[in-house]
Amino acid sequence: MPRNTAPEIIAADMRYNGAPMQIIRFTTLDPDETLKFYRKHFKDNAMQGKFAESSAPQRKMIGAMMPDKRLINVEMTPEDGKAVSVLVSSLDVFKMEVPEKLARDIPRMPGSAVIQHQDSHDGLKANRLVTVENKQSVEDNAMYLREHYIAAGWHRDKDDTIKTGTHRQLGFTRENRLLIVDVHKKDKEKTTVIYNEITQ
16 A cells, blocks of 8 residues: 555455455546556566556556456546545456356346355445346346246345336345346447445
8 A cells, every 4th residue: 555545445345256355545736647557566566577567547556466366456536626536346266157157046047157255344335246148138037037936935125117118126025135237238239237335
């Protein structure tokens, strides 16, 4: 971490596709100096002193593989005024698992592929985020999920059309569990289904 920063822990106990991951955030008023700090840090500490850097209109990223097999990524995005938000993530990439294996219990239409699986814990609160893709329509996915969760004893609390034929959001509750499912058309060929389950 650069000196004189006040990091906020975003995810202290998180797993991305089964691999341990931590995320912290801090704000800087001098993004050039922050970028310079990480360039030097990676040059001095990363494997073979190598790092990758990329830029987009509203974002800069720099990352490197460390000797202990952790992938460190730094993402910088502008906030209001002159401040820049900096997200620093650490991922143990060699402990990643196949997301399909981790999401066996997630209901999905035939032909669906699990893209990613994230879970995190904060005290007694647990959060699980699963992303799935398939070639079915938004409404076919919504109908399938509706029938599955209602039959499994979940209560449907939300069933909103965000954009006709393109985006629908479903909400279910069961005991101490809340599930929000976003179904949206990614392109002409694919539909993305995102499951966000919170247990308290």
